[in-house]
Amino acid sequence: MVTTTVRFFIKNLLTFLLPMLIPLVVLSALSAFLTQQYVVNGIKSNNMNMLKQTKENIELLFNEQNALNLHIIASTTQFMNLKDMLNKPLPSAEDYQQLAVLKNFIDSPSIASSYIDSIYIYLNNDNQRYISSVTGGFIELGEDPDHLWFDSYQKHAHHEEIWTESRKIPRYNLNDEIEEADVITMYRHFKVSDDNTGVIVLNIKREYIERRLNDLATAKGQLLAVVDQQGSVIFHNNAKYELSSEEMQQVISSKNSAVTMQTSNKEALIHMIYSETYDWTFISVTPKQSLYTALTRLLRIGAVLMVMALLAALLLAFQLTKKNYSELQIIMSILNAAEKGKPLPLHRSKGNNVYSQIIRSLLQNFIEHNYMRVQLSESQYKTQAAQFAALQSQLNPHFLYNTLETIHWKAAGYTDGPNELTSIVEHLSDILRYSLDGQNGLVPLNVEIANTKSYIAIQKTRYGERFDIWWEYEEELEKYQVLKLIFQPLIENSLQHGLSRSDQKLAVKIKIQRYGNLLRLAVIDNGDGISEERMVELRTRLFSDTADANHIGLINTQRRIQLAYGHRSELCIKSRPGRGTLIDIKLPIS
Template identity: 35%
Template sequence: MRKILYALLSSITGKRQGSSSTSIKYVKQSDAALARKFFADNLRRVIVLSLIPLTILGSLSIFITVWYIRGSVEQNSENRLNQINQLTEVIPAELDSLSLSFDKDPKIKLRLKNILNTTSFSFEEVEALFYLRNVIDVPANSKSYIHSIYIYYENSQGRFLSSRDGIAQMDSVLDTSWYTFYQSKVFSGEEELVTQPRELVASSDPNGTTQVLTVYQPFGGLNEDGHPRGVIVMNVLPSYFAKSLNLFNDWQGSYSYIADPSGDPLITSDSFGGSIPLPESEQLAEGHLIRSSLGGALVTMKQSPRLAWIAVSVIPTKALYSLPRMIVYITLALSVFSLLLSIIYALWITRKNYRQVTQIVHVLEHADRHDDTVPAMPDKIQDVYELIVKNILDTFLEQKYLRIQLSERQAKMELLELKALQSQMNPHFMSNTLHSIYWKAFQLTRSPNDACVMIEQLSDLLEYALRGTDDAVTLHDELANVRGYIELQKTRFSDRLQVIWDTRAEMKDCRVVKISMQPLVENSIHIGLAAQDQLAVKVKCRMNGANLHVTIIDNGPGIPLERLKRIRASFESDSMQGKHVGLFNTSKRLTLHYGAGKWMRVLSKEGKGTAITLIFPQ
């Protein structure tokens, strides 16, 4: 018991002890170390159970939130840029409409050319001028994003058609910078739209300027110098589109703007934070959506197909991932709170474990002193420590009973040995006597006869029973003994007995208990032939896993159900009940040989027969 106590203390504290006689004293000296070890173990277990799931859940939440937000923002940015491009596409649509009138209609082009070159207006020309002004006045006055429209076709008078002034002279108007740009700009074709941000001078007042985006569309073909003969000039108000851009700024610090192909801003929202360098990518020129992370922001851009304006959306990453950061802070706060709770719980469970270990040591002290007084047993088993205390107390209470049981077992073994010696003496006497009778019968008849054969068979049975001291034999030897017994019975009962053998050669070396089958065959023959004229007995041997199953089947009268229950119950008792001595003895011999277990099975149905199976572990 001292060794058990010493091993228990060593496993708990993790330290080597002195002699086993000082184990109890050491418990008091190692209280602090024991408590620290309990606390460290309990805290580690609690942290694993609390912080790891919390960390995994927080990480998954952050990952899923970032993935969802980024996907949602990217989709929203794409939709936003598509809406911006659709909004700006009204400009080339209006220019195309004007181009159909002034470029594709030869009559209108001719009348425009005549009006701009004439020195005096006829009635038809005045009427034509009224029609031409109406063509440009309608979109200029009905579209709030258009400031004014100019139509210029090369002429000797330096004139152009204006939606605000009608026929205007270059030398008498303030806004002529567009004409300078038109003269200096090299246009690649009539379908090309060119944008110029500029200040439109509306009066002689220097402060009377308006910020406009002037969009040029050439028409009329090229002259000898390779320059377009005419141009449609549309002055667009960027403030109109800027109001729409402000509606798209959903995130704090985000902004949108429209840039020209060189990257210079044309239209900006109120929260404009600076232009973004354009990537050198052919995909942008082809109208594909471009996404990139630049300067701590998620940048999305897309170019319109006609104007070549580039819509840009900028969302700061700080604003984009504010929710994931909040989840991180919440996860950290919950982790700290969980850690504090884990420490408190570890302290409480450490105190409880220490009391329980002290109780175990107290019980072991009683056992170590061989004290007969029994410590108090826990009323209810709640954890492993109380289960240990209960088991120790159960062992403590059963020690004396075990010693008594061992003494009784030794006495029974001695009694069995005595009975074995007696059983060996009686068959020896009978064997010698049978040999004498055999030779006496042979002398009387002067030849072998049935009596001599039966005596010889009976002698073989007795010799097998007395041969050797080993209680285990091969299946071949045991079946040979059973065959000898059956041949002896057939001499007596002649054709009334039929025996069927169902065995296999590969099982002949299996080990079985000696004289375990002959008593069962004897029961079948004795009871079966007493109740009926004909009897069939079958001996079947099969391997079932690692066990040899030997089944003895007969078609005798069977066993009534109530008697069958009593026979089965007798296998579990220590005393024989009823008259089935062979069954009881065989069951007990198998139990003594192989240990506790069900080594015999009895199945029977009244009026049908009986089947008894013996199980021999190999």
Template identity: 35%
Template sequence: MLIPVFGLAVLIAMIFVPILANEYTKNSRNLLYQYRTKLETLFNEINYMNIELSMNTELFSLLKRVSVNADSNSEINQAKTQSNRYLIPLIASRSYIDSMYIYIDNENGRFFSIPQGLVNLSSYPDYTWYHSYQRKRSSQVSLWSDTRSYRRYSFEELTDVMTIYQKLYYQNGVSIININLSYLRQELDALQLPKDQHILILNQDGSLLLKNSSSEISDELLDALHSADASQTTLRIQKETYQITREYSALGGLQCISVIPLGAIYSSVYQVFLNLLLMILVIALISILLALHSSKKFYRNIMQVVDILTSESTESGTAASGGSVTENTDLYHLITQNILRLHLQQNQLKMDIIENQYKQKNLELKALQAQMSPHFLINTLKSIFWMSYKITASKNIVCEMVENMTDILSYSLTSKDTLVPLSEEICHTKSYIDIQRVRYQYGFTVTWEYEETVTALPSIKFLLQPIVENAIIHGFHGASSGQRIKIRIQREGTVIIIRVLDNGGGIPAPRLAEIQDALRQLEGSDQHIGIFNCNRRLHLIFGQSAGLSIHSREGLGTVVKIQFPFSPRPFPDS
């Protein structure tokens, strides 16, 4: 019997060993593609920041004037205030950014560090970036990167960063973004690589930017990689042959390289073969023993089953087929008949449980939906009351508020659908904003960023209004003017991501931790009821992948992120 078993194992190995080796190569390329995509996403976000920064001509003119001639303290303070107000929210929403510099060519060695303000190369602890810029200043390269260690203050420990340089669009200068290298290394280590696999990230000059934590790369291997042809897939160093997989990125000229010894690939494959052979032998042996043991007890076990089923049938009032069990009774027919009957009963119970669960979920969803209307009506009616109280000479503003309020009430009370197009949600959110702008005497501004293609996608009702309401009531509490809200709607793959940013007072760290913990556990609160309501409805309709998260820094502002897939998960009746 062992000869057929061994032959089967050899046949399986011959078929699957090449397949497994090929899958190993595909997996390496997929891992490189994943990390390359993450790096390109990061570069695109930084490029977007630089584009927004370059379009602010007023700020750039002020920065250039102060860099060249910084005799006026008022201009220096004005430049620091405006740059911090514009750039700190961009940096705060991207936790991987450690710091940012803006250098416009000048003879004084001055540049802007966010948030320190105007500093000088001669007195600032970090100046090595300037040498890299001088080397690339006259070249055609507009975007490059390197790794270095730096400190912003003399008393700080050195921080490892990857520095991304991008020349300014309309000025002679450069913007410098320092990205925490621990963030990039953590993302790389999360790829779950095999033990002997090395992932290397090289810049446009071929210098090593980053490698996985477990990687020990010799200088000899790095030199061989530099001199190897781009199409070369294997590399032999002394007695070891390595498999090389490369992925190139057009952004920054980055290279993502996977290096793994061929011996490690085939050792894993042959280990699978040996485990498979051992498993087949063990299973064959256990099967023989079980068959011998079961044959001795087969008849006794069958009779025990028949006795149990017969007793159960008698107690439930149904007679077993054929009456009492005799020598001529068909035992298999008797067992099958009773098993089928029990199976039907079990299926009926399952259907009852599913129906009850659906009813309970539907009731909870309706209760959460109905909870929004009173909460929203109270705040809006307060706004109408105060404006009616203040404005007596003319009814124009009040009429406008009532008209907006009527649209919102109609949207809330007449539409019975759980999902609505994003265009409707945006329209009625704007109506609510118009009401609040009148109430707060136009003390804040709201900007929208979205493409028209996303407006036809589905969304839950009253998704944006509670978030905007919290930004106005809680975020801008005590502020007189200059407050801003930005609402950005994006489509990323199969997911809709909505970010609501404000430059209000922010949330204290202890309170923020309480809110974040409650959101993760799908709990509610007496405060911020709208946020918890939206988070719970997103989970009920779109599943666990949907939800709401909050990031805030006290004194800087708050970012609320909402994400959900294009289509909701199906309910049992759909």
């Protein structure tokens, strides 16, 4: 039973688990594959769009320098005069008026644009003077703490038109203390004439640009940076992910817009856009780990769902196995009862599924068939036992029959003809012959009546006029079959108990009637009757297996009727003390 239960549990578990797990695994794998493809393609597209947008925005910030350069080219005369003013020991009042016009030219964008820290314009002059958006007039190198820009200019003056540096500008605050401003400085050469050259210095606030970069929607740990050709980072967002100088140089040297590279930190997906205007490279570095955050979350959800599906399948399999085990116990109890010949145990199945209905139907048919076979075997056994007992009882009557024939001839020989004794012997011989013939079952009613009359004739010779018997029936009923020797035990019972009273003549009436498919045989007498207590005892013994010496004829008749007709027959006894007794038998007829 334990092995069967385990098999049921495994079968039920697979029945519930496979339909849940297979679609879930396929869906999870497909979702993971599609998500991976979508993430990679989506990140590539988003990063390239982000880099293009960043490139356009940053280039727009530095376009102020182009406007300054165009204005210088368009105002050649003014800037030629500016060089003269820069070379003079002391500018005149007229020079200061013209200087004010030029100052407005560089102060206007500095004031209007919050991202511009300062603008310098320098023309080569002997006094190393320049004009600045942070001062009111000319300023000489050394008067302002910021003078490193001039060194960079001299270093790049002969071979580069535009270059960029990341610098910290020293400045005096209101307390005459030096503070540093973090800026990105862009240098641009300009030429007023062949021998008049200079530089425009545009200082952009780093904080402003990096704040703009940080405002962009990036993946977790994604680095956005702008790098020059030397691999130096000009500015970047606040991402913790960093590349070394060698790694940055390797990225710049790559000609592909998207590469995957194993860095010192982690494997990363890198996208690039090159700016020809400023010779910059805009770079996006996305750690692969952050690319698959959604995929990892999806896999975790899938794992949780699988665990939940497993638990649900275990619970359902346990409940179904418990139910199947209960049904098996019921089946075993029914089989054991059928095997031992006991009545089928009552049970109620709570299930109403097809599987349970099939089991109940097959089981009910099998058990009922088996039970009926047992009952039939028992009935056949009882019939055979009764027949065997009848055969045994026939041995002595057969011998007696032959002896009676001898007595008949001897008695007739003594009187030279029939006499009362020969009449008794003839009736007794008829009764014995009727009992010993081969028909042990049903006989026509007229044959049974004739045999019963022979028995009554013998009893008349014995008791004389102490009783009267008369018949009441229609002749058309004589064709129906009845059980052999069915009247004799009933009449004998009436005579035995009715003739014990000597003060009244016994009257016995035998009434035969038909009611539909039933034939009613009634034996009615006016004897002493039966008391109520004795009646209860008689009815109890009549339908039990115990024998009763006082009513053996009635008990035998009841059992023979049950064996021949089953539940379709009925034997009923009614009696009133001092009034008489009625024995009523109903037999089915066809």
